[in-house]
Amino acid sequence: MLTCKDFLGWLNEYLEDTADAETRSHLNEHVKACPNCWVVFDTTKKTIQVFKGMEPQEIPDDVEARLMDALERRMAAGGAPPAG
Numbered sequence: 001m002l003t004c005k006d007f008l009g010w011l012n013e014y015l016e017d018t019a020d021a022e023t024r025s026h027l028n029e030h031v032k033a034c035p036n037c038w039v040v041f042d043t044t045k046k047t048i049q050v051f052k053g054m055e056p057q058e059i060p061d062d063v064e065a066r067l068m069d070a071l072e073r074r075m076a077a078g079g080a081p082p083a084g
């Protein structure tokens, strides 16, 4: 099982569909089992879609940093699943 750090390290590849099949299946398992990473994954996917609608570029560093920060705060708060 991947750790959340591993998952986040692969997030770009996962979103871009460039991770190899074995890694993808581990990422799939993690995101299904981990509400925190699911939120990051879902948010990042939407963010990328917005950015792709404007100009071709990867996730800006500050967005990535904010997601990381949000994740850490969620985990510090006890890893409760998001409401709704």
Ligand SMILES: [Zn+2]
Residues within 6 Å of the ligand: 003, 004, 007, 030, 034, 036, 037
């Ligand atoms: Zn996770």
